[in-house]
Structures are given as C-alpha cells and as structure tokens.
Amino acid sequence: VGPADEEFDAYVRFRTPALLRSAYLLTGDQHLAEDLVQTALVRTHRVWSRIHQGNPDAYVRKVMYHQQIAWWRRRRLTEAPLENVPELAGWGGPDEAAAISIRVSLRGALLKLTPRQRAVLVLRYFEDRTEVETAELLGVAVGTVKSQTAKALARMREIAPELVELSGVGQSPLRGGAR
Amino acid sequence: MTELLRDNLRLLSEDVQQVDLADRVRVGSRRAARRRTAFAAAAVIAIVGMAMTVAFALPTSWRVPPADPSPSLITVPPPTPAGAYVFATDPPPDTSLDGVALTVPAWPGADADQTCGGEIVLHGGSYNFPTGAYRQLRLVKAVPHGPRSVAALFQCPLAEPGRRFQVVDYERDAATYRVHGQVLVSRPGGVEAMFDLDVAGAEIRVEVGDWAGSLTANEASHFSVHQWRAYAWNGGAFTQVGGPTTFAPNPNEYALSVAASPLVFGPPRNATRTGTVTLTLRNTGSGLAAPADVTVSVGTYTAFVAAQSTACPGGSWASPAPGIQRCPVGRLAAGASIELSLVFTVATTLSALSTLDDEGSVSIGEDGSPRIGLGDTGNANRRATFTITLA
Numbered sequence: 001v002g003p004a005d006e007e008f009d010a011y012v013r014f015r016t017p018a019l020l021r022s023a024y025l026l027t028g029d030q031h032l033a034e035d036l037v038q039t040a041l042v043r044t045h046r047v048w049s050r051i052h053q054g055n056p057d058a059y060v061r062k063v064m065y066h067q068q069i070a071w072w073r074r075r076r077l078t079e080a081p082l083e084n085v086p087e088l089a090g091w092g093g094p095d096e097a098a099a100i101s102i103r104v105s106l107r108g109a110l111l112k113l114t115p116r117q118r119a120v121l122v123l124r125y126f127e128d129r130t131e132v133e134t135a136e137l138l139g140v141a142v143g144t145v146k147s148q149t150a151k152a153l154a155r156m157r158e159i160a161p162e163l164v165e166l167s168g169v170g171q172s173p174l175r176g177g178a179r
Numbered sequence: 180m181t182e183l184l185r186d187n188l189r190l191l192s193e194d195v196q197q198v199d200l201a202d203r204v205r206v207g208s209r210r211a212a213r214r215r216t217a218f219a220a221a222a223v224i225a226i227v228g229m230a231m232t233v234a235f236a237l238p239t240s241w242r243v244p245p246a247d248p249s250p251s252l253i254t255v256p257p258p259t260p261a262g263a264y265v266f267a268t269d270p271p272p273d274t275s276l277d278g279v280a281l282t283v284p285a286w287p288g289a290d291a292d293q294t295c296g297g298e299i300v301l302h303g304g305s306y307n308f309p310t311g312a313y314r315q316l317r318l319v320k321a322v323p324h325g326p327r328s329v330a331a332l333f334q335c336p337l338a339e340p341g342r343r344f345q346v347v348d349y350e351r352d353a354a355t356y357r358v359h360g361q362v363l364v365s366r367p368g369g370v371e372a373m374f375d376l377d378v379a380g381a382e383i384r385v386e387v388g389d390w391a392g393s394l395t396a397n398e399a400s401h402f403s404v405h406q407w408r409a410y411a412w413n414g415g416a417f418t419q420v421g422g423p424t425t426f427a428p429n430p431n432e433y434a435l436s437v438a439a440s441p442l443v444f445g446p447p448r449n450a451t452r453t454g455t456v457t458l459t460l461r462n463t464g465s466g467l468a469a470p471a472d473v474t475v476s477v478g479t480y481t482a483f484v485a486a487q488s489t490a491c492p493g494g495s496w497a498s499p500a501p502g503i504q505r506c507p508v509g510r511l512a513a514g515a516s517i518e519l520s521l522v523f524t525v526a527t528t529l530s531a532l533s534t535l536d537d538e539g540s541v542s543i544g545e546d547g548s549p550r551i552g553l554g555d556t557g558n559a560n561r562r563a564t565f566t567i568t569l570a
Contacts, residue, residue, distance in 0.1 A: 012201045013293075014337070024195035025188060030544050031474040032499055038200050042207040103194070106187050126188040156184075 008048050011056060012041055019060065025122045026068045028111045040064040062137050065123075069115040105160040112159050117152035120145055196544060210536075269334075269396050272304025272317040276331065276356075281349065283316060283333060284361050289342040295335035314338075319396065324378040327351045330362060332376040332385070340391050341367030346376060346410075348383065348417065362410050362417045365391065370408075372399040382409040382420060389426040402431045433464035433513065435471060436560035437543040442477065442567045447527040456565055458519045460543055462511035471511065475504045477523060477539040477567065488521045496521075508543070540564045 016037060023033035040063040044056060051059050110118050116138065123134040124145075131149075135142045278300060285296035295316040299306040308314035319332040328350055335343045346362040362383050365371050372388035374396060388403025409421030437460050444454035456475070462468045470493070488496065493507030508517055542562040 009201055009205070012204050013199070016200050017197050017337070020195045020197060020200075021192035025192050029499060030196055031472065031503070031505070031542065033195055034198060034200065034203075034542075035476075035503070038203050038207055041200065041204040045204065045208040103187070103191050106184075106191055121184070122188065125185045126192060128185075153184075 004049055004052070007052060008045055011052075015057065015060070016041075019064065022061070022122055022127065023064060023068075025110060025126055026065070026115070026118055028107050036064055036068055039067055058137065062139075065119045065138055068119065109156045109160040113152055113155055116140075117148050117155065120148045121152050121156075124149055269317075269336075272301075273320050274301070274304040274318075275321045276318055276329070277301050277304065279354075279356055281331075281356055282358050284345070284347060284358060284364075286335070286338065286342045286345060286364055288366070290339055293335075293338045294342060295333070295338060319344075319373075320376045322376050322378050322383075324383075328359065329356070330376060330378060330383050332373055334373075334396055336396075339367070341365055341369075341371045343391050344371075344373040346373060346383065346385050348412075360412065360417050363387070363408075372396065372403055374400050374403075374405070379409075382411050383417070384409045384422075389429055390432075402429070404429050428465055430466050433462050433466045433468040433511070434560070435468055435511065435543045436461045436463060437473065437541050437563050439475075439539075439541045439563050439565040441565050442523065442539055444523075444525055444567075444569050446570055450527050451524045452527055452569065453522055453524050454567075455520055455522050456539070456541075458521070458541055459516060460508060460511065460519070461516040462513055465513050467513065468511040471508050471543050473506050473508055473519065473541065473543045475521060475539065475541045476502055477504075478502045478536045489519045491519075492517060537567055538564050539567050 019037045019040070020033055023036040024030065027033050027036055040060050043063050044051070044060045047059070048056070110121070113121070119138060120134060123129040123137060124131070129137065131142050131145045135145045138145070140148075280298065280300050282298055283296050286294050289296075293314060295306075295308070295314055297308070299308075299316060301316075301318055304318045306316045308316075314335070315337060317334045317336060319334050321329050321331045323329045328348060330346060330348045332346050333344065342365060344365040348359040348362050349356040350359045363370065363373065363385050365373060370387040370389070372391035373385050374388060375386035377384045377386075384407055386405060386407050388399055388405055390403045391399040404426045406423050406426070408419055408423065410417045411420045437458060439459075440455075440457040442454045442456040444452035446452065456477075458473060458475070460471075460473055491506035491508070493509035496504055496506050499505050504521060506519065508519075511517065540562060541564075544561055
C-alpha cells in the first residue's frame with residue numbers, strides 16, 4: 001500500500017459520512033445509498049493520482065449524481081419504482097408522529113421526483129451549491145438547473161402540500177422540537 | 180418553503196446509518212482492476228467461443244426446475260409497534276473557553292487521523308484541525324471550580340465511536356491554562372459517551388453513557404444507559420470515588436447478523452443453470468431489532484425467480500437496482516433467526532458466463548424507518564459474502 005492509497009483510504013473514511021447523507025437523499029434507501037457511494041469511490045480510486053491535488057469531492061459527487069441517474073434509467077425499463085414508506089401507526093406521541101410524518105412525506109416526495117430534479121434539490125438546498133456549481137456538477141446548463149428546480153419545488157408542493165402549509169406557519173415539527 | 184426544505188433535508192439525511200465503506204471500496208477497486216485486465220483476454224476468447232455458443236443459445240427456456248415446496252422459514256417474529264426516536268442535532272458548544280490556548284490530551288488507542296488531541300484554541304466553542312479537514316473538537320461544557328481550576332468536557336464527533344469524549348481538568352496561571360489531569364477518557368466497550376459535567380466540593384461528576392455509535396451526542400444520550408460517576412484527585416491522578424462502575428445491560432441493543440451459503444449453479448438445462456443461496460439472519464442481541472431489510476447482490480447476469488424462493492416475511496422480494504434483490508424481514512426478536520432461500524438462473528451463453536463474478540454479497544440493515552433502537556455497536560456481522568461457482 002503506497003502513500004497514494006493511504007491518502008485515498010483516509011479520504012474515504014472521512015468523506016463517507018457526508019457522501020452517505022447526500023446519497024440517502026438521492027436514493028431514499030440505506031443500501032442503495034451505500035452502493036452508490038461505494039461505486040462512486042471505486043471509480044474515484046481509478047483516477048485518484050490525477051485528481052487528489054485538485055477537487056476530489058467534486059469528482060466523486062459528479063460520479064455519484066450521474067450514477068444515480070444511470071441506475072434509475074436502467075431500473076425504469078424493467079421494474080416498478082420502489083415504494084418503501086414506513087407505517088406510522090403506533091409511533092411516539094403527537095409531536096414525534098408529526099415530525100415523522102413530515103419526514104416520511106419528504107422522503108416519499110423526493111422519491112417521486114425524477115432523479116435529476118432530486119439531484120438539483122439536494123445540491124441546491126442540502127449541499128448549498130450555487131446554480132452555477134450545480135450546473136457544473138450535473139453537466140447541464142444553468143437555465144436547466146433553474147427550470148428543474150422550479151419544477152421540482154412545484155411537484156413537491158403537489159405531492160406533499162403539508163410542507164407548503166408548514167412553511168406558512170413558519171414552524172416545522174422537525175425544527176421545532178419533538179425531542 | 181426553501182428554508183423549511185433545507186432544514187428538513189438536513190434532518191432527513193441524518194436517518195442514514197453511517198457505515199465504514201473503506202474495506203468495500205478497497206475490495207471493489209481491486210476487483211475492478213482485475214476485471215479491466217481480464218476484459219482484453221475475455222474479448223479474444225469470446226470471438227473463438229461465439230461459434231460454439233450458437234448451438235446452446237437456441238431455443239431458450241427461462242423456466243426453473245420446481246423448488247422444494249417445504250418452507251425454510253424458521254421463525255418470523257410479528258412486527259411490534261415501538262416508540263421512534265427523532266434525531267436531534269446537538270446544542271451549540273460552550274464558548275466560555277474561547278480564545279484560550281489549551282492542550283487536549285490524546286485519547287489512548289485512538290486513530291491518529293481522526294482523534295482531536297493536541298494544542299488548540301477554541302473559537303465559537305469548537306476547533307477545526309487544519310491538517311485534517313474532517314477533525315473537529317467541541318467543548319460541550321466547562322465548569323470552573325476553586326479559584327484557578329476549570330473542568331472541561333470535550334467531544335470529538337467524527338472520531339471512532341468510543342473515543343469521542345473526555346473530561347480534562349485545567350489549572351489557570353495568569354492567562355495560561357495547563358492540564359491538571361485527565362478526569363475521564365471514553366473508550367470502546369466502557370464509558371463510550373459523556374453528556375454532562377458538574378463539580379461538588381473536591382469531586383468532579385460526569386454523566387456517562389455506554390453507547391456512542393452515532394454522530395450526535397443527543398442520539399447517544401437517547402440510546403445509552405445513563406449514570407453519574409464521581410472522580411477526585413488522589414495526588415497523582417484522577418480516580419473514581421463514587422457512582423457505579425459498570426453498566427446494566429442496554430435494553431435498546433440488538434445485534435443483527437447474516438450468513439450465506441455458497442451459490443452453486445447446477446448443470447445446464449434448457450440453456451440455463453440454476454443455483455440456490457441460503458441466507459441465515461439472526462438477532463443475537465438482547466433487544467427487539469428495528470425493522471430490517473436483507474439485500475442480496477449477485478451481479479446483473481442473473482435472473483431472479485421470486486416464485487421459487489422462500490416467502491419474504493415482511494412483504495415481497497423486490498429489485499431496487501440491477502443485480503440486487505431486497506426483502507423486508509420485519510423486526511427480529513432477541514435470539515430469533517430466519518432462513519431464506521433464493522433461486523437464481525443464469526444463461527449458459529458465453530456472454531453471460533464471461534461476466535460471472537466469483538463472489539456475491541448479502542447485508543442486513545435497518546429499512547430506513549425512523550430509528551427505534553441503538554442497534555449494533557459494531558456492524559461487522561451485518562454483511563457477508565458468498566462464493567459463486569458453476570457445478
């Protein structure tokens with residue numbers, strides 16, 4: 001194991017938590033998130049010597065977002081979309097149930113977006129990327145990012161209106177406590 | 180809506196269970212390199228073999244021989260409702276020691292790349308190490324005692340579980356602080372977490388917990404067995420002078436594991452081969468497990484025949500991605516085990532066999548529902564590999 005491999009190992013160890021969070025939002029699934037991050041990191045390893053002094057994060061995320069879209073395309077041809085929304089009955093008190101309900105709604109809504117819309121939302125509102133950075137990572141025009149963002153938000157309002165209602169109140173059960 | 184979306188995306192993202200992918204990435208990289216090397220050779224063989232393959236490729240039947248009708252399910256614990264834990268981020272760090280040069284002693288046995296010991300100056304109650312962008316130290320609480328002393332509880336959130344907390348006692352001399360002694364240092368399998376700190380007379384009291392497997396202290400607090408323990412200076416070091424010295428069994432703990440038989444594809448029949456892999460899922464812990472999924476990955480060359488496999492105890496088999504089969508197994512009671520069998524088919528054409536991998540994998544994990552228990556303190560047994568061979 002050479003210094004480059006050791007450096008890559010350290011990179012994997014330290015970046016995996018953050019990458020898994022993004023991957024979970026993209027896939028809505030623990031195992032797929034793990035597979036997505038693993039696939040992206042394996043591909044990154046192939047070019048590590050070329051990119052490690054630049055911006056490896058940008059590379060691995062680019063692979064991850066493109067891989068997710070590629071998986072979705074392949075899956076769409078042969079299989080029904082995965083619906084895996086957990087039951088809520090019997091969990092916790094009212095605050096907790098409301099918080100879980102929002103999370104389930106959000107997760108369900110994300111899964112109903114196209115992969116590109118989901119990627120745009122995750123990049124813009126989870127990773128706080130600018131429109132230009134988002135366009136760069138996804139390999140699309142800035143105008144596409146703007147239109148996809150608008151469509152994604154509109155679709156989410158349609159799928160999960162409670163998210164819109166809560167924004168009017170200005171208080172989310174997730175943000176507001178339910179501890 | 181976007182601020183709400185931003186907050187909720189962040190909180191939803193914390194539902195993901197953190198796992199160490201380093202080994203899997205290492206193995207995957209080696210395998211990918213082997214495949215690239217083998218690809219050129221395989222291309223040459225494929226051209227020679229193509230003529231021989233034509234005879235086997237026509238006509239093709241994808242039916243699988245009848246499987247053993249007797250169910251191999253051993254036990255299926257019924258789903259039980261339970262309280263869910265909603266992840267909470269930790270409160271802001273204590274800023275009372277901001278701007279002060281401090282020495283934080285090393286955590287014994289900690290990974291040097293992740294640990295937070297060293298010379299630091301806190302800003303906003305935390306310190307980001309310049310040589311490792313992924314290392315951060317937080318001051319959870321500082322309690323002054325006596326005219327010149329302060330006890331400080333630190334958290335190193337991204338270090339290994341069990342090596343994230345310590346309480347250090349400092350003595351102030353003019354504007355400098357020097358380490359008087361390490362009061363308590365977390366260690367895997369012992370005191371893994373520390374949540375609060377107090378001083379009473381000569382005693383420094385620490386609220387401790389037995390579990391720190393999450394990234395936030397709040398979650399560790401939720402799932403830990405809590406105790407207050409007291410420590411005092413004996414002239415040479417801090418030693419425990421009060422409170423319990425061991426933890427009671429943690430009622431939140433469960434331990435999921437999975438094992439798999441080899442997958443052996445039998446002789447060709449109607450241009451296909453079939454093979455069965457048997458999975459054994461267990462909860463060897465003392466508590467009821469969270470709802471779990473089992474996921475089998477065999478490669479994209481196989482065709483999965485759900486009708487020939489053991490019924491999925493928590494629903495039905497599904498394929499969320501090419502080459503991956505998934506079954507929800509519900510919640511395994513303490514000591515429960517489940518045995519599942521899956522039948523796969525593979526074409527006998529050269530193009531199919533040339534992509535045959537020599538190894539598959541299976542994993543069991545929470546199904547993504549909100550967390551209801553602390554789960555495994557180590558998840559080494561949650562994943563297993565099995566060989567794939569042709570008879």
